[in-house]
Amino acid sequence: MTIDDRLETRPSDRELLHLSSGRTPEPSFAHLVRMSDDCGMFEHARGPLPKRWHGYCVDDVARALIVVCREPDPSPDLVRLAEIYLAFLLHAQDRERGFHNRMGYDRVWHDEPQTGEWWGRGVWALGTAASRGPTPWMRAVALERFGDGAKLRSTIPHAMAFAALGAAEVADSDPENHSARGLLADAVPVIGRARTDPAWPWPQPRLEYADAALPEALIAAGQYLGDDAVLRDGLNLLDWLLFTATRDGHLSPTPAGGWGPGQPRPGYHQQPIEPAAYADACARAFLVTGDRRWLQGVRMSVDWFLGDNDSRIPMIDDATGGCYDGLGEDWRNPNQGAESTLALISTLQLARWLDRIPAADLEG
Incomplete structure (x- = not known):
């Protein structure tokens, strides 16, 4: 990372409005249009x-x-x-x-x-x-x-x-649907089941990227196949993953390059695909179980983009509708590629859904 690939180490006053007011923007498709032909x-x-x-x-x-x-x-x-x-x-x-x-x-x-x-x-x-x-x-x-x-x-x-x-x-x-049910069933053994070690129940020896999609798939398989054991495995793995990625009340996701037992946290360069995967998985967990605590996982994922992250730097470019490609310890990657912007859009779509849930369901 050269100095030309960095932005200012602190957010601007305008960007701090997101962090201080809790205001969540609507999904913008402006940068998606810019990036498409x-x-x-x-x-x-x-x-x-x-x-x-x-x-x-x-x-x-x-x-x-x-x-x-x-x-x-x-x-x-x-x-x-x-x-x-x-x-x-x-x-x-x-x-x-x-x-x-x-x-x-x-x-x-x-x-x-x-x-x-x-x-x-x-x-x-x-x-x-x-x-x-x-x-x-x-x-x-x-x-x-x-x-x-x-x-x-x-x-x-x-x-x-x-x-x-x-x-x-x-x-x-x-x-x-036979094709869908067959694919869901066959995904379970490839993803792997939870290990018995409570310190590291994850099926693989390291966390990689967008890992929340794995327990989300198990949750979906358990739901649609009527397999309570698979559903429990998915929920338990997501619970452990979210616990591992929570630091001082905010999301501190797996950095680029992955993370394994004994390595320090937080890790950088954090990428927007991570909170987007958490948001999807936690939203599904809530819809399947009705357990309100999963909504906090969605909220933390949204807030990561707004600046409630390890570096206190917002990741949204209000002027373009895009999302910065990565979060460093005191900087952000100024490039706004497709993956990052699409991660932002999908998370803001869930933020909009979250804002429509009755306040009583968000308590407790």
Whole structure:
């Protein structure tokens, strides 16, 4: 990290308004529009400007389709973007091998289809579009292609967790969908069950990134398959993960590069994908159990973006609608790539949902 890649070490007076007043902004799609064209969504940015030469990836286009489909009343411009993102995923999908991931600005694929983590995100996006797509024809096409993607399997825990979240979307609309139920069931052994060691119940020896998606997938599998043991495992793992990531009442998530037993906390460079994954997982845990304590996990995730984090630095750029790419001990990465901004949007969507929950449900 050079000095040119850093911003000021303290937030501006305007940014401190978020932290001092508790004001949560509405989700902004301005930077999503800036980062998109008629092909897909660019992966990287220099500041808020797209780095076109880095091209596109299925990981980010899938995330973009998910956040647009989560909007309850998307504008015509957002519906058009959803069409673009869905078309990109259809082009990336190989029914026998999985998904391509990386496309250059020349619109040529630079890899072969596989069932890596991008396959999982692609299936997640197709499942979300099948359940919540803004038009009937999008829902129909997405459901068909979800079925194709759900026939495949991966040995990668994160890939299966992401795919299972897409299956949960389909199961929510059609609980008897065979493809969704099969994918949810097969995700459980790949993700792994909780270990008996209370100091380290996590199925893997280290935390990696977006790990909250793994217990969220177990919670979803337990819910839709009627398996109470799997549901309990998911809830217990999420509870341990959230406890591990809480420091002085705020979220202190796993840094880039991961974290293992005995390593110091907090760790930096923290990335926005982490609080976004916690927000999703805690929201699901609340909806499945009705336990209000999970709402605090959603709130901490939202507040991480507003500046209630280890560095007391807000991560939102009010001028662009984008999110900074990473949080250091006394700095933030000024670049506003796709992953970070989409993590912000998805978390603010949950903040909007959280604000609509009756105050009585937030007490206790």
